[in-house]
Structures are given as C-alpha cells and as structure tokens.
Amino acid sequence: MESVSKSWDRWLPLVFLPFLLTGCWDRVEIEDRGFTIGAAIDLEENLGNEEDKNEQHVYQGTYQLVVPGGLGQGTGQGGGQETAYQNLTSVSDSLFEQIRDLAKETSRTPFFAHLEMIIVSEDVAKxxxxxxxxxxxFLRDHEMRRGVKVLISKGNAGDVLKVEPKPENLPVMFLDSIIENAVKNPQMLQEVRIGTVHEYLASNNSFVIPKIEMNGEKVDSEGAAVIHGHNDTMVDFINGKTTEGLNFIKGDYKGGLVKAKIDEDLVVYEIKNAKRTVEVNTDDKNKIKFHIMIQTEGTIGESFKRLDYTKPENIEKVQNAMENEIKKTAETSVEKLRDDLKVDALGLSGYVQRKNYALWKKICDDWDHGDNYFSKSEIAIEVNAIIRAPGSIIQIEK
Structure with missing residues (x-):
C-alpha cells in the first residue's frame, strides 16, 4: 500500500498539469481587437414621429477605432496611404445595442478598455x-475605465471625431492634446473624467464639463457646458471669460495671463500660481454670504509701460490694476451663474454643508432649484495679486 501511495504522489501532478496549461476559452488575440478610443453621441432626428420621440429617444453613436496598419503612415492624405482610424456609426435607442452592431461593420471585435474620450452633443445633453x-x-460596463474624458459638443458630436488630426495620427489623440493645453489657457476648463461625473450625478450637484466645437475645420475648446444637478440636464454654455472666472473661484486656475492698462499702456501679468479660500456665513438662510479670497503670484510677462519696478509704489500700482481685472473676471462668472442661470456650478454648496449641516438638510432640495437659495446668496470677491519678478527693463520712463 505504501508503494501505491508513493506512485500516486508521483503521477498526481502530471494528471492535473494539463488543466493548468490550457488557455482561456474566450481569449481574443490582440491583433483581432478593435481598439475603440473615442465615442460621440448625437440625437437622431430622422427616426420615428414626434410622439414616439417624446417617449423614446433614438441616438446616433459614432465610434472611432484604431487601424494599426495606418499608424506609421501619417494621416492618409494622398499617395494611397491608409488612415490610422475608422469611424463607424450606429443608430439605436440603446448604446449597448449600438456597440453590438459595430461587430457587423468591422472585422475586429470592438474593445473599449482603451476608450479615451466621450463626446455628447448639446442636443442630447439638453x-x-x-x-x-x-x-x-460607460460607467456600468466592465471594459470601461473611470479615467475616460467627457466633453459636450456645440453642434454635432460625430463631426468632432472627423477633425483633421495633424500632427497626430488619430483625431481623439489630437483632441486629447488640445484639452491638456488648459494648463496654459484659463479660458478652457480642466479635463473632467467620467469618474468625477459619476460623483456629481450621484450627489445631485450641478457641475460643468469642457466644451468642444468645430469652427470650420478648426477646433474651439474655450468655454464649458453647465449641467444642472436637479435633473442632470444641460442648461447652457458659458464663454471663455466666464470659464476663466470660474477657474479662479473653484481653485482650478493652473496658469495664464491677465492684461491691464497702466496710464493707457498695456501691462501683462503672467500668473504662475493661484489659490482661493472660501468663508461662509449661514446666519440667514435667505441671504447666505460667501467671501471668496483669490490670491495669485506671478511675474510681469510684458510691459509697454516703462516703469521703475524697483520702486514699491510702482509695484503696488500694477498689482492693484491686476487685482481689479481678476475681480471683474470672477464677478462675471458669479453674475452669469447666480443671477442668470441660477445654477451653482461654482461648487459653493459644499461649504454650506460643512459649515451648517443642520441648515443644509433643510435647504438642500431648494439650493439651486425651487426656492433657489443659491440665487439669493451674497458672494463677495477679494483679490490679492503679488508680483514676484518684474523681469528685465529696457527703459525707465522719465
């Protein structure tokens, strides 16, 4: 019996080894994957009558797939070169069905684990x-990632995926590079990822999403779309200047410039760092008061006014001018969002909640809806602009 037991000890691993060496039954080879990197969703206007559309909305999805053979051949302009991407469209009231239908149009299995961008048209968002x-x-499917960027298009979303991608190979990569330039242009909104959108939707808070628009053959990415947290519906677009003020107020200002006139001559202040603090007074729920302090640090990037910056009074003069410009920009955002749209895309509700939770529970359902306590609030802006370096001086005015 002992010899039989030893024999089994030797052969048992060999019996089970084949099961460990077998491959996955549902494996798809990488060269057979249809890597989908972009999705654009539009409202289909040509199906059904008006009564049906009021009950069930039909969408057109445009999906951008990578064509690996064209990645090293440029963008397919002339010479019989193969494009590095393929845009496929599908129409249905279900996005899941659209994605399944893509398999009928491409030899590669659509694969969404590398999705980079979702563009939703304003017609859908409204x-x-x-x-x-x-x-x-996109939040539910197991292939999707929470780092996917979300944009709202002014006009047709599918057209944005057709943009000439020079110097990139893929339109989505071209658009992604433009979005990253928000660190240089404060009139653009910082990227918003679907994981963040999920948090906004779950909390019923109002928020903003970067805007994208085709202006002829060029892309315009200034401004943002305002989404009302009460019904998850887009209210309106805000322009680049309002977006810049919003970035100041929310503490999302990463860098940019402010222009001001000093005795009718232009001076440009390059902001290297910006931060803000918010204080709230909830003594009167019908007039909640916010005090927003914006502090910036930067240098003189350009000056047509010949000033002696070694004199403190000249530094102070320029700083005061820049503070006035920044304050006006921030107040423009307050007026647009509080007085016009009456939607708290400024993110001030969280400060009320942390300051006075008992009060917040009473007014949360009417914060920027119904009684709209947000529209009744007072928002005071204070700015402190600091010049760290005036730069080289060509000539001092006498």
Whole structure:
C-alpha cells in the first residue's frame, strides 16, 4: 500500500498539469481587437414621429477605432496611404445595442478598455435625463475605465471625431492634446473624467464639463457646458471669460495671463500660481454670504509701460490694476451663474454643508432649484495679486 501511495504522489501532478496549461476559452488575440478610443453621441432626428420621440429617444453613436496598419503612415492624405482610424456609426435607442452592431461593420471585435474620450452633443445633453442615461453604459460596463474624458459638443458630436488630426495620427489623440493645453489657457476648463461625473450625478450637484466645437475645420475648446444637478440636464454654455472666472473661484486656475492698462499702456501679468479660500456665513438662510479670497503670484510677462519696478509704489500700482481685472473676471462668472442661470456650478454648496449641516438638510432640495437659495446668496470677491519678478527693463520712463 505504501508503494501505491508513493506512485500516486508521483503521477498526481502530471494528471492535473494539463488543466493548468490550457488557455482561456474566450481569449481574443490582440491583433483581432478593435481598439475603440473615442465615442460621440448625437440625437437622431430622422427616426420615428414626434410622439414616439417624446417617449423614446433614438441616438446616433459614432465610434472611432484604431487601424494599426495606418499608424506609421501619417494621416492618409494622398499617395494611397491608409488612415490610422475608422469611424463607424450606429443608430439605436440603446448604446449597448449600438456597440453590438459595430461587430457587423468591422472585422475586429470592438474593445473599449482603451476608450479615451466621450463626446455628447448639446442636443442630447439638453434632453432631461438623457445625459445620465448615456453615462450609464460607460460607467456600468466592465471594459470601461473611470479615467475616460467627457466633453459636450456645440453642434454635432460625430463631426468632432472627423477633425483633421495633424500632427497626430488619430483625431481623439489630437483632441486629447488640445484639452491638456488648459494648463496654459484659463479660458478652457480642466479635463473632467467620467469618474468625477459619476460623483456629481450621484450627489445631485450641478457641475460643468469642457466644451468642444468645430469652427470650420478648426477646433474651439474655450468655454464649458453647465449641467444642472436637479435633473442632470444641460442648461447652457458659458464663454471663455466666464470659464476663466470660474477657474479662479473653484481653485482650478493652473496658469495664464491677465492684461491691464497702466496710464493707457498695456501691462501683462503672467500668473504662475493661484489659490482661493472660501468663508461662509449661514446666519440667514435667505441671504447666505460667501467671501471668496483669490490670491495669485506671478511675474510681469510684458510691459509697454516703462516703469521703475524697483520702486514699491510702482509695484503696488500694477498689482492693484491686476487685482481689479481678476475681480471683474470672477464677478462675471458669479453674475452669469447666480443671477442668470441660477445654477451653482461654482461648487459653493459644499461649504454650506460643512459649515451648517443642520441648515443644509433643510435647504438642500431648494439650493439651486425651487426656492433657489443659491440665487439669493451674497458672494463677495477679494483679490490679492503679488508680483514676484518684474523681469528685465529696457527703459525707465522719465
């Protein structure tokens, strides 16, 4: 019996070894993957009658797939070169069905684990509940990642994926590079990822999403779309100047410039660092008071006014001028969002909640809806601009 036991000890691993060496039954080779990197969702206008569309909305999805053979051949302009991407469209009231239908148009299995960007048209975003419905698939599916960037297009979203991508190979990569330039242009909104959108939707807070627009053959990425947290519906676009003020107020200002006139001559202040603090007074729920302090540090990037910056009074003069310009920009955002749209995309509700939670529980359902306590609030802006270096001086005015 002992010899039989030893024999089994030797042969048992060999019996089970084949099971460990077998491959995955559902494996797909990498060269057979249809890597989908971009999705654009538009409202289909040509299907169904008006009564049907009021009950069930039909969407057109445009999906950008990578064509590996064209990646090293440029953008396919002339010479029979193969493009590095393929845009496929599908129409359905279900995005899941659209994605399944893609398999009928391409030899490669659509694969969304490398999705980089979702573009939703303003027509879709303005339909009550449609934006959150669109996000549902991309948040729910196991292939999707929470780092996918979300944009709202002014006009047709599918057209944005057709942009000439020079010097990139892929339109989505070209658009992604433009979005990253928000660190240099404060009139652009910082990228918003679907994981962050999920948090906004779950908390019913209002928020903003970067805007994208085709202006002829060029891309315009200034401004943002305002989404109302009450019904997850887009209210309106805000322009670049309002977006810049919003970035100041929310503490998302990464760098940029401010121009001011000093005795009718232009001086440019390059902001290297910006931060803000917010204080709130909740003594009167019908007039909640916010005090927003914005502090910036920077240098003189350009000056047509010949000043002696070694004199403190000249430094102070320029700083005061820049503070006035920054304050006006921030107040423009307050006026647009509080007085015009009446939507708290400034993110001030969180300060009320932390300051006075008992009060917040009473007014949260009417913060920027119903009684709209946000629109009744007072928002005071204070700015402190610091010049760290005036730069080289060509000539001092006598």
């Amino acid at each position: 339909v009550p509940g449609a934006f959150s419905n669109i996000m549902d698939l």
